[in-house]
Amino acid sequence: MSIGENLAAIRSRIEAAAExxxxxxxxxxxxxxxxxxxxxxxIEAARAGQSVFGENYVQELVAKSAEVKEAVEWHFIGSLQSNKVRQIAGLVHLIHSVDRLSLAQEIDRQWGKLGSRADILIQVNISRESTKSGTSTRELLDLVRAVAQLPNVRIRGLMTMPPFFDDPEGARPYFRELRLLSEEVAAAEIPGVEMKELSMGMSGDFEAAVEEGATLVRVGSAIFGERHYG
Incomplete structure (x- = not known):
């Protein structure tokens, strides 16, 4: 199947899960x-109607964004080092993976130089896996309150990555917990903080994520395939 056909299939699955x-x-x-x-x-995906693309690596995002002339929205979804923030300042619409105050402060600095504000999500490590980034559920509210003080950063929601399960139902409790955490943050009514976005769900489990409230699902292999393009 082509990228366009894969996109159409994914969209219909998202629609069914939402319903x-x-x-x-x-x-x-x-x-x-x-x-x-x-x-x-x-470019092929953009011409098939896809507008939002997620990248994990700064250098790759910078290079690709220079090549792609279509009107697309870039999101940074990978682990971000503070010393690389400068390279993506003003280039990305949303950073999904802010997990510590020092990173948010650097984002604030770099977007401040541009006279604009960065939209970010706070990444939460609900599974407490040592291999995954993210603040703990216990420290989430304190982190949100601290980041909310930064003038050039806007918190728009939360992101998580559950453990891998062969059965997507295994991930469902993690998605549900992220939604409940977002409701807790919203109830705290911290000035300038919106809980508009929930970034959760990937190729293997996005339907469960949508059923549990995801507003952004991150799908790669089900669109582009596992193979590398020549």
Whole structure:
């Protein structure tokens, strides 16, 4: 199947999952994860109607964004080092993976130089896996309060990565917990903080994520395939 056909299939699955969850399918955006895929694959997807692309590596994002002339929205979804923030300042619409105050402070600095504000999500390590980034559920509210003080950063929601399960149902409790955490943060009514976005769900489990409230699902292999493009 072509990238366009894969996108159409994913969108119809998102729509069905949203309806099962009693949600408006338009409340869910598909983030096409284009890491390790060439600009040609992004262009093909963009021409098939895909507008949001997620990248994990700074250098790859910078190079690809220079090649892709289509009107696309870049999201940074990988682990971000503070010393690389400068390279993506003003280039990305949303950073999904802010997990510590020092990183948020650097984002604030770099976007401040541009006279603009960065939209970010706070990454939460619900599973407490040592291999995954993210603040702990216990420290989440304190981190949100501290980041909310920064003038050039806007918190728009939360992101998580559950453990890998062969059965997508295994991930469902983690998605549900992220939604409940976002409700807790919203109830705290911290000035300038919105809980508009929930970034959760990948190729293997995005339908469960949508049923549990995801607004952004990060899908790569189900769109682009496992193979590398020549």
């Amino acid at each position: 099962r969850g009693g949600r408006n399918p338009e409340a869910v955006r598909l983030v096409a994860v284009s890491k390790t895929k060439p600009a040609a694959a992004v």
